[in-house]
Amino acid sequence: MADDLKTPLLDELEKGPWPSFVKDIKSLAGKKEMAKDLLRQLEKSYEDKRGYWKHGGLVGVMGYGGGVIGRYSALPEEFPGVSHFHTLRINQTSGWFYTADALREILNIWEEHGSGLLNVHGSTGDLVLLGTRTEELEPTFRALTEKGWDLGGSGSDLRTPSCCVGPGRCEYACYDTLSLAYNLTHAYQDELHRPMFNYKYKIKMSGCPNDCTAAIARSDMGIIGIWKDDIQVKPDAVAEYVDSGLDVQGLVVENCPTGCIELDGNEIKIDNSNCVKCMHCINVMPKALSPGKERGAAITLGAKAPIVEGALFGSVIIPFMKLEEPFEEVHDLIERIWEFWDEHGTNRERIGEFIERVSLATFLEGIGEKPLPQMIKAPRDNPYVFYEEYYAEEGEGEK
Amino acid sequence: MAIPVEQLADEMYEIIKESAGVKKLKGGDLTKAMVAKYGDEVSRADAKAAIRMLIDSGRCVYGYFGGSSIELPHSEAAENK
Ligand code: HEM
Ligand code: HEM
Ligand code: SF4
Ligand code: SF4
Numbered sequence: 430m431a432d433d434l435k436t437p438l439l440d441e442l443e444k445g446p447w448p449s450f451v452k453d454i455k456s457l458a459g460k461k462e463m464a465k466d467l468l469r470q471l472e473k474s475y476e477d478k479r480g481y482w483k484h485g486g487l488v489g490v491m492g493y494g495g496g497v498i499g500r501y502s503a504l505p506e507e508f509p510g511v512s513h514f515h516t517l518r519i520n521q522t523s524g525w526f527y528t529a530d531a532l533r534e535i536l537n538i539w540e541e542h543g544s545g546l547l548n549v550h551g552s553t554g555d556l557v558l559l560g561t562r563t564e565e566l567e568p569t570f571r572a573l574t575e576k577g578w579d580l581g582g583s584g585s586d587l588r589t590p591s592c593c594v595g596p597g598r599c600e601y602a603c604y605d606t607l608s609l610a611y612n613l614t615h616a617y618q619d620e621l622h623r624p625m626f627n628y629k630y631k632i633k634m635s636g637c638p639n640d641c642t643a644a645i646a647r648s649d650m651g652i653i654g655i656w657k658d659d660i661q662v663k664p665d666a667v668a669e670y671v672d673s674g675l676d677v678q679g680l681v682v683e684n685c686p687t688g689c690i691e692l693d694g695n696e697i698k699i700d701n702s703n704c705v706k707c708m709h710c711i712n713v714m715p716k717a718l719s720p721g722k723e724r725g726a727a728i729t730l731g732a733k734a735p736i737v738e739g740a741l742f743g744s745v746i747i748p749f750m751k752l753e754e755p756f757e758e759v760h761d762l763i764e765r766i767w768e769f770w771d772e773h774g775t776n777r778e779r780i781g782e783f784i785e786r787v788s789l790a791t792f793l794e795g796i797g798e799k800p801l802p803q804m805i806k807a808p809r810d811n812p813y814v815f816y817e818e819y820y821a822e823e824g825e826g827e828k
Numbered sequence: 829m830a831i832p833v834e835q836l837a838d839e840m841y842e843i844i845k846e847s848a849g850v851k852k853l854k855g856g857d858l859t860k861a862m863v864a865k866y867g868d869e870v871s872r873a874d875a876k877a878a879i880r881m882l883i884d885s886g887r888c889v890y891g892y893f894g895g896s897s898i899e900l901p902h903s904e905a906a907e908n909k
Pocket of ligand 3: 596
């Protein structure tokens with residue numbers, strides 16, 4: 430440990446039983462000037478109650494417009510170790526499966542070329558390598574690509590597509606999230622590395638409505654697994670739950686948001702026409718209940734955090750799509766959406782804001798989709814979609 | 829007649845040079861400028877190829893300030909040497 434490192438305020442964050450980033454960074458502070466000055470600058474920020482980072486807008490690697498987030502210290506004389514502190518996003522594997530060797534490979538490269546600090550994984554889904562100098566960017570990139578890794582997205586581009594573990598480990602998966610994430614990442618390499626959109630575009634894929642990637646809240650486009658037919662029920666397993674003392678009436682029946690389950694002794698009856706696929710009953714009784722057999726995904730658009738405008742939740746644009754390789758139907762939809770947004774969106778306007786501005790009706794017409802009742806976000810949220818026939822009646826000409 | 833990609837790249841480069849320090853241009857702005865000038869003689873794919881040519885040759889670089897832009901290589905104010 431570095432002897433001259435005095436960080437009384439940060440030290441508070443090492444107390445208690447929880448993991449501490451301070452502890453982690455300190456473990457590298459003896460070895461890496463960058464880690465040490467990172468702590469010293471942060472301590473000063475805590476004292477002064479302000480940040481000391483400057484944004485660098487031009488750093489990157491040749492040919493790529495994303496993947497590197499430039500940062501410089503505003504106090505380079507005081508903290509020379511973090512004079513440059515650029516971050517690299519590395520495209521994660523589908524569902525975040527790695528071998529120990531793969532992780533060691535990345536760590537070795539990063540200890541050689543950067544701070545050695547990483548964040549696995551960032552909220553973007555990427556492996557995030559924190560802190561390096563401008564002149565190390567190309568060598569780091571070369572070392573990573575030699576081993577088959579690539580940068581992820583940043584800026585006004587397709588962000589690194591991200592998915593839940595899906596069928597890799599989870600019985601609820603209604604489609605193969607891993608293979609769709611892999612497919613989209615490869616299909617849209619240009620869009621990922623060469624920013625050409627009005628603003629960022631995030632695609633997150635969850636295998637079922639539990640939505641482990643939080644696609645509904647955190648992605649411009651959420652692809653969320655769902656089924657169309659009836660929940661599969663194993664009567665013996667239901668009886669077992671009841672016999673074992675699980676309060677099926679209180680915990681399942683009475684918590685169904687649409688009240689569409691009935692319990693009759695040891696038997697459960699579901700009115701599937703009123704089920705909104707919230708997953709609650711399945712989550713409580715996983716051995717007895719499972720998603721139906723006719724599986725696919727619902728596609729949502731528009732979620733975002735507040736940056737230019739306020740936060741938005743995603744809303745349904747495609748209630749059901751079957752998802753099978755080679756996923757041509759998804760490609761077709763994505764490309765129609767991008768083309769219309771590209772043509773009519775304004776600078777830094779996310780897809781959700783765009784739809785709010787031009788109206789859902791205009792957007793649907795622009796991408797060539799029909800209005801459907803599932804697109805209504807909330808009660809009294811009226812899309813006011815006008816059908817062509819109405820215009821014709823007003824005398825706009827024969828159809 | 830389709831406009832050659834090299835010509836599009838050169839014309840985009842001129843626009844970027846004129847706007848340097850005045851307005852940050854996105855890929856879409858450059859594409860729209862070419863379409864406005866030449867109409868159907870410019871496809872989106874050709875405009876994309878022209879931008880790729882500018883970037884891969886190092887004549888232009890990607891910049892980021894809020895949104896992404898295409899700029900002439902230069903050193904920026906925030907940079908620490
Ligand atoms: C003094 C008389 C009335 C007042 C002050 C009044 C006020 C209101 C208000 C404040 C709302 C809610 C608006 C909103 O949620 O944005 C509403 C909704 C409504 N009112 Fe009235 N109202 C009056 C008379 C009537 C009459 C006479 C009718 C029908 C003959 C009527 C039919 C409705 C309907 C259908 C709604 C929509 C309900 C819904 O969407 O849930 N109202 N009214
Ligand atoms: C010139 C005449 C009228 C105008 C300009 C007008 C305008 C509007 C507007 C702007 C809304 C709100 C739409 C929204 O939620 O975004 C509305 C809602 C409504 N209007 Fe009218 N209105 C007119 C006549 C009428 C008449 C004659 C009736 C019924 C006899 C009526 C019944 C309603 C009802 C029930 C709603 C609520 C719809 C809902 O729940 O979303 N309106 N009107
Ligand atoms: S979103 Fe559904 S399918 Fe994916 S890991 Fe979570 S529970 Fe399983
Ligand atoms: S999934 Fe949700 S809405 Fe459907 S039956 Fe189960 S608890 Fe009810």
